[in-house]
Amino acid sequence: MSSPLGWAEPETAETIAVSSVRRHAYLILLVVLPLLALAAGACVAWGRGIGPRDVVIAAAMYAISIFGISVGYHRLLTHRSFKCRRALRIALALAGGLALEGPVSLWAAEHRRHHKYADRPGDPHSPWAYGETGLAAVKGLLHAQVGWFYSARRRSDRRHWVPDLLADRDIRMLDAAYPATVVMSMALPAAVGGLWSMSWAGMWTALFWGGLVRYAVVHHVTWSVNSIAHSFGGRAFDTRDRSTNVRWVALLTFGEGWHNWHHADPTCARHGVLAGQLDPSARLIRCFEQAGWAYDVRWPDPRRLADRLNAESAPPRKSLSDAPGRPAGTWFASLPGDRRQQAEKVPDHDRPDDGAGDNR
Numbered sequence: 001m002s003s004p005l006g007w008a009e010p011e012t013a014e015t016i017a018v019s020s021v022r023r024h025a026y027l028i029l030l031v032v033l034p035l036l037a038l039a040a041g042a043c044v045a046w047g048r049g050i051g052p053r054d055v056v057i058a059a060a061m062y063a064i065s066i067f068g069i070s071v072g073y074h075r076l077l078t079h080r081s082f083k084c085r086r087a088l089r090i091a092l093a094l095a096g097g098l099a100l101e102g103p104v105s106l107w108a109a110e111h112r113r114h115h116k117y118a119d120r121p122g123d124p125h126s127p128w129a130y131g132e133t134g135l136a137a138v139k140g141l142l143h144a145q146v147g148w149f150y151s152a153r154r155r156s157d158r159r160h161w162v163p164d165l166l167a168d169r170d171i172r173m174l175d176a177a178y179p180a181t182v183v184m185s186m187a188l189p190a191a192v193g194g195l196w197s198m199s200w201a202g203m204w205t206a207l208f209w210g211g212l213v214r215y216a217v218v219h220h221v222t223w224s225v226n227s228i229a230h231s232f233g234g235r236a237f238d239t240r241d242r243s244t245n246v247r248w249v250a251l252l253t254f255g256e257g258w259h260n261w262h263h264a265d266p267t268c269a270r271h272g273v274l275a276g277q278l279d280p281s282a283r284l285i286r287c288f289e290q291a292g293w294a295y296d297v298r299w300p301d302p303r304r305l306a307d308r309l310n311a312e313s314a315p316p317r318k319s320l321s322d323a324p325g326r327p328a329g330t331w332f333a334s335l336p337g338d339r340r341q342q343a344e345k346v347p348d349h350d351r352p353d354d355g356a357g358d359n360r
C-alpha cells in the first residue's frame, strides 16, 4: 500500500484502515485547532495579558489533564503499572479524557503498538520514520509531534491491542461518553470562571485559557514525549529503540519525559529512577498507595536497573557497589517504601500486550 511515510505501513491484523473523513477530522481537531489556539493565546497574552484567576483555572486544568494522561491513561490503563479501586480508576480515566487526546482505548492501542515497534517500521509515530539527517530528521520530528494523526493510513486495531480494556464495562462506558467528556473539558473551566467572577466575561476568559489554550498546550506537551524524547537527550539505559530522558519534557509532563527507563521497563510505575529525576506522577501513585486506594504497584527493581544501565552513561565507577557510601541500588532516586516490585516475578500472563517483550 502506498504511504507517505518513509517506512511502509504494514497491513497486518494489528491495524485497520482509517477513512479519509476521519483523517481530516484528526487534522482539524488534533493539528490545526491546537495550533490556532496557541497562536491566539500568544496574541492575547501579548496584548492584554492573563489575569490571576485564569492562571489558577488553567493551571488546575493542566494538572488534571497531565496527571490524567500520565497516571490514568498511560501507567494505569495502558501498562497496568498498578491496580486501584474502581472509583479511582474511573476518575483517572475521566481526567485523562479531559486532555482531549481521544478515548482511552484508542490512546492505549496506539501506545501499545508504539512500544512493540518503537523506532522501527510499525511504530505509529517514530521521529526516525523518514530518515536520520537534514530535512528527513525535521520531517520526522513533525511527524512524531502531530503529523502522524493525518498522514497515517492505518490505525491500531483496538480488538488486537486492548482486549482487556474493551472487556471492561467502565472503560466501554467512558469510551461511549467521550463526546460528553469533550464538552466537560471546556464547560468545567468556563463554569468555574463564571461562578468565581460572577460574570459572563469571567466565563469566556476561563473558557479561553482553561479550556482552549490549555488543551493545545497539553497536547503539544504530551506529544513532545513522542518526538523530543525519542530524538534528543541522554540514554542512561540500554534499549533497542531510541528513547531518551529529557529533563524539561519530564518537568512539563510530570515525569513522562524520563522516557528511556520507561522503554527499558514499560510496566514500571516510576519513570524517573535515577538521582534527581523528579517524577510527580510516581509520587501521586505512591500517595494513592499510602491511602490504600492503589495496590500491586510495580515499583522499580534494583536488579533490573543495574542490568539495564548503559555503561557509557553510568557514573565513572567499576560497579554499582563501588560508589563510596552508596550501596548498590541507592544511587538512583529513592524508591518509595519497601514494596519494590520484583518485575521478574510478575507472571507473563499478567503483563499487558504492550509489546514490552519484543522491546527488551
Ligand SMILES: [Zn+2]
Pocket: 114, 118, 225, 226, 230, 243, 259, 263
Ligand atoms: Zn516511546
Ligand SMILES: [Zn+2]
Pocket: 074, 078, 079, 111, 115, 262, 266
Ligand atoms: Zn508507555
